[in-house]
Amino acid sequence: MDELNEQRQQRIKKLDLLREAGVAPYGTRFEVKDRAGELLRLHSEKPKETLDQEKISCTLAGRVVALRRFGKAGFAVLQDGADRLQLYLKKDLLSEQAYAVVEQLDLGDWIGVTGTLFRTKTNEFTVEVHQLTFLSKALRPLPEKWHGLTDVETRYRQRYVDLIANPQVHQIFSTRSRIIAGIRAFLIERGFLEVETPMMHPIPGGATAKPFVTHHNALGVDLYLRIAPELYLKRLIVGGFPRVFEINRNFRNEGISTIHNPEFTMLEFYVSYADYQDLIALTEELVSSLAQQILGKTVITYQGRDIILTPPWQRWSYHQAILEVNSLEPSVLQDREKALAAAKRLNVPVDPKASLFTIVNEIFEETVEPNLQQPTFITDYPIEISPLARRKDTDPTLTDRFELYIAGREIANAFSELNDPLDQRERFEGQAAQREAGDDEAHLVDEDFLRALEYGMPPTAGEGIGIDRLIMLFTDQASIRDVVLFPQLRPEKA
RNA sequence: GAGCCGGUAGCUCAGUCGGUAGAGCAUCGCCCUUUUAAGGCGAGGGCCCUGGGUUCGAGUCCCAGCCGGCUCACCA
Numbered sequence: 282m283d284e285l286n287e288q289r290q291q292r293i294k295k296l297d298l299l300r301e302a303g304v305a306p307y308g309t310r311f312e313v314k315d316r317a318g319e320l321l322r323l324h325s326e327k328p329k330e331t332l333d334q335e336k337i338s339c340t341l342a343g344r345v346v347a348l349r350r351f352g353k354a355g356f357a358v359l360q361d362g363a364d365r366l367q368l369y370l371k372k373d374l375l376s377e378q379a380y381a382v383v384e385q386l387d388l389g390d391w392i393g394v395t396g397t398l399f400r401t402k403t404n405e406f407t408v409e410v411h412q413l414t415f416l417s418k419a420l421r422p423l424p425e426k427w428h429g430l431t432d433v434e435t436r437y438r439q440r441y442v443d444l445i446a447n448p449q450v451h452q453i454f455s456t457r458s459r460i461i462a463g464i465r466a467f468l469i470e471r472g473f474l475e476v477e478t479p480m481m482h483p484i485p486g487g488a489t490a491k492p493f494v495t496h497h498n499a500l501g502v503d504l505y506l507r508i509a510p511e512l513y514l515k516r517l518i519v520g521g522f523p524r525v526f527e528i529n530r531n532f533r534n535e536g537i538s539t540i541h542n543p544e545f546t547m548l549e550f551y552v553s554y555a556d557y558q559d560l561i562a563l564t565e566e567l568v569s570s571l572a573q574q575i576l577g578k579t580v581i582t583y584q585g586r587d588i589i590l591t592p593p594w595q596r597w598s599y600h601q602a603i604l605e606v607n608s609l610e611p612s613v614l615q616d617r618e619k620a621l622a623a624a625k626r627l628n629v630p631v632d633p634k635a636s637l638f639t640i641v642n643e644i645f646e647e648t649v650e651p652n653l654q655q656p657t658f659i660t661d662y663p664i665e666i667s668p669l670a671r672r673k674d675t676d677p678t679l680t681d682r683f684e685l686y687i688a689g690r691e692i693a694n695a696f697s698e699l700n701d702p703l704d705q706r707e708r709f710e711g712q713a714a715q716r717e718a719g720d721d722e723a724h725l726v727d728e729d730f731l732r733a734l735e736y737g738m739p740p741t742a743g744e745g746i747g748i749d750r751l752i753m754l755f756t757d758q759a760s761i762r763d764v765v766l767f768p769q770l771r772p773e774k775a
Numbered sequence: 776g777a778g779c780c781g782g783u784a785g786c787u788c789a790g791u792c793g794g795u796a797g798a799g800c801a802u803c804g805c806c807c808u809u810u811u812a813a814g815g816c817g818a819g820g821g822c823c824c825u826g827g828g829u830u831c832g833a834g835u836c837c838c839a840g841c842c843g844g845c846u847c848a849c850c851a
Contacts, residue, residue: 354808425786434843
């Protein structure tokens with residue numbers, strides 16, 4: 282018999298012993314009156330004498346994660362959420378049945394207790410338990426108490442064990458939830474309406490990416506998991522909702538890395554009558570106020586580097602950034618041969634047949650992006666790589682657009698929306714031509730979206746923020762898998 | 776998809792030159808009514824990722840594969 286089975290068998294045996302003692306090993310309702318975190322926050326600073334005087338009674342529940350028994354008494358550590366609180370279990374203070382439970386208790390079991398707060402002679406804040414209710418039996422042993430669970434594969438595949446064994450992981454996901462709640466509150470406070478748009482699209486659009494394909498049997502059609510909600514949210518602007526947002530998953534059938542998961546969480550929001558400059562201000566306010574609210578500061582540390590989220594942030598035009606970082610002549614941006622030569626000189630690998638804008642964009646991604654550690658708005662992207670953005674009034678080859686970079690990564694993408702249906706049709710047709718030419722990520726013509734624009738869309742600015750990456754930044758995590766509860770892995774047992 | 780690194784007890788890890796598989800925690804038994812990585816004494820527990828090969832003999836060397844991490848490529 283292998284060791285896991287041996288430990289399981291032992292625990293299954295204890296199920297019977299519990300039943301014999303009249304205890305249900307899988308119990309039911311338990312009236313929780315206190316949370317460990319709250320008790321620690323309210324009372325753990327009080328001196329021994331105060332606690333003895335106040336005789337504070339409490340009732341809480343959780344998982345037993347440590348047990349130190351000796352003879353007819355012992356200590357247990359109860360884990361309640363991310364908090365741990367010590368229990369004192371003494372035979373004299375418990376019913377015969379309750380003490381029988383203590384004797385059968387295993388690491389991992391769930392219990393509920395009632396008792397009073399006190400300090401041990403080593404000054405540890407502890408609950409002296411008077412009543413104990415067995416709630417649920419664990420049949421599998423917990424990971425090692427000192428090192429916890431470190432095997433990354435097990436941590437991702439069995440996140441439940443990771444969450445039990447590593448309280449800091451519990452903390453990260455609780456922070457994640459608070460960040461998303463904070464974003465919702467921020468937007469709702471400013472008059473945004475939260476909406477849900479389709480996850481299954483007949484035509485994938487709103488971004489350039491490879492989609493996942495699925496099939497609807499009754500309709501007999503292929504559908505695509507959405508790569509972005511953009512075109513649907515803009516339909517709602519046409520419909521007359523002046524401010525909408527959606528926080529939900531996008532799906533992209535592309536590589537997996539420390540900053541890419543096939544499904545990822547995106548915030549997109551649209552503001553009627555506004556332009557991309559308004560969104561720069563809104564983004565600074567959103568991110569810095571979130572940092573203040575969640576982390577209590579606007580200068581944060583990410584992977585050993587200080588990131589200053591205190592506004593205002595740097596603004597830099599796309600072309601200006603390329604020229605300045607690489608000390609290039611402006612003519613490079615106009616001349617394909619010069620751009621190609623510059624790329625070669627800068628050791629930026631490019632396809633020699635690539636178009637001017639592709640070469641320039643390669644130079645940007647290779648030489649500028651990694652330098653954008655502090656929050657920076659890169660503005661005025663060329664029209665060729667911005668098929669849904671409004672042209673600049675001052676230069677029709679550029680768009681009213683920005684991307685926000687923090688820690689060398691793209692965090693947000695925003696622009697004044699293209700609301701001219703005829704221009705949009707031309708751009709779609711340009712994309713269709715690129716698709717004909719072999720670019721399978723170019724946009725398809727979405728006739729219904731064009732029809733919507735033809736009903737008239739007010740001037741509008743829209744933005745998408747990659748929530749997982751924002752959370753990585755806020756929680757100082759290097760890998761997206763550490764901020765996604767169940768990251769995508771190859772299925773177990775091939 | 777390519778390169779590098781890894782996979783040994785439930786967990787965290789050792790394993791020398793190729794010579795019968797090790798520790799701590801966890802588990803089981805005994806002792807212990809204020810411990811906190813509790814302690815003491817004793818015991819059990821292994822598909823060394825899988826499949827081939829070399830060898831008298833493979834956890835160890837070779838080949839192929841599986842799974843994971845990191846880097847690169849694509850992308851947010």
